[in-house]
Amino acid sequence: MFDKLSxxxxxxxxILLIMACAIMIIDLWVKSKNRGLTYGLTLLTLAxxxxxxxxxxxxxxxxxxxxxxVVNDSMGDWLKCFAAASMMVVLIYGRDYAxxxxMLRGGELFTLSLFSLLGIFVMISGNNLLGIYMGIELLTLSSYALVALRRDHVLSTEAAMKYFVLGALASGFLLYGMSMLYGATGSLDLHQILQAINSGQIxxxxxxxxxxxxxxxxxxKLGVVPFHMWVPDVYQGAPTVITLMVSSAPKLAAFAVFIRLLVEGLLPLAVDWQQMLMVLAVASLLVGNLAAIAQTNVKRMLAYSTISHMGFVLLGLMSGVVNANPDAAGGAYGSAMFYVVTYVLTTLASFGVILLLSRDGFESEEISDFAGLNQRSxxxxxIMALCLFSMTGIPPTVGFYAKLAILxxxxxxxxxxxxxxxxxxxxMSLIGAFYYLRxxxxxxxxPPTSTAPLTASxxxxAVLTVNGALLLVLGLLPGGLMTLCADAMMKMLAT
Incomplete structure (x- = not known):
């Protein structure tokens, strides 16, 4: 079982596991308030x-x-690559804020980030129900602790409690569904489950x-309606650096689990799960966009925006196999993967600007806090305008091509x-344009309400500028990333 190939x-x-444990121990001797050594080792590990x-x-x-x-394929490797890169960006953006x-009294921010990324990797590579569940729990337990990292902050601890209670309920649903599949098919292996369903004897x-x-x-886990209750509260209550962490890389893992379970394991039941995804997608697009209009807090607005974007991802997933014809599957799933990756890229840049505007004792969370930003910088x-245009789906940003691919x-x-x-x-995208363009x-x-200088390392x-530029470059030249996603999906379907 533990052969060299495995x-x-x-x-x-x-590497993630060893370095997370090593950094946790090394940090005990780090005296710097900015945790320079811990930060450097974490970035080196991620690189x-x-x-x-x-x-x-x-x-x-x-x-x-x-x-x-465990399965290592092109889709999983690229998603893990993007997840690790996004975690690097999160820590670069959020170190000064923390x-x-x-929040850097200890090295918990860095070690828990590595453990949550390890959970993401296990989820993406899971080819077994038990393995996938272990990855989900490792990610969510780390996320609960990260949301509550500001122990003396009422909103953070409240958000962590809500996240924990609702997350435990969702884990129960997931585990019960897995137990039903195991009871029916007699296996936890996704390929054996697929064979058992195809046999027609269940x-x-x-x-x-x-x-x-x-x-x-x-x-x-994806945060779609009607299982979205935790999203706006956690996004608003968590420290902004943790909000960015929760809203980026875990979406890649949730997408991968959808593909592993529904496409690789339960494809013969596509008629059933496609109907479920359709209901979830329609509800998410409707509720996400309409609720976002009423928000004055940027983080809550982006939370409801996330819900609507995940509705688009579900539309891509449900359009893969129609009338038992799998010809368009690679393109449909590839467009969904492209959408998730570009959404994470846009989220990183938008929250990066929010983190930049925040300063000691002040959270830049209200829409009014962005007043006159063009005059200040x-x-x-x-960069923020590019993010908002991309989320709206206005050309030539990458968000336009992502939406077009799904359509x-x-x-x-x-x-x-x-x-x-x-x-x-x-x-729904037209409705969404209102709160973005606002x-x-x-x-x-x-007119600007603050004249405080915008300082950043x-x-x-540099990273924020590159991040913003990619939204425009990938919008003008989307072919490379789209081909990468489509090829990864075709290779996954072929095996």
Missing amino acids: LLAVVPEI VVVALEAASATSGQTVYAFSNM AERD DRQILVFGLVFLVAGLAF PLYAA EALIATEATSHIVLAVFAVM VVKVMYFD VEVR
């Missing part, structure tokens, strides 16, 4: 992991390890019953219901 397949995970995952992804090989409990709020009602609980648990105003996948099915959904998604108006046309300014 160990090589999980080298990045082993090594990014390089390893990128090298593995470009090789294009698919490896099954540990008795098929130091100003006394009562379909039991499978669908388990599927309902499974989708409900996954919907919570044209560069940061331009193309829906229309390519030629199913009337899917074409209606595409029209509905466009209408912030742009405040930045460029309202060289590395933060």
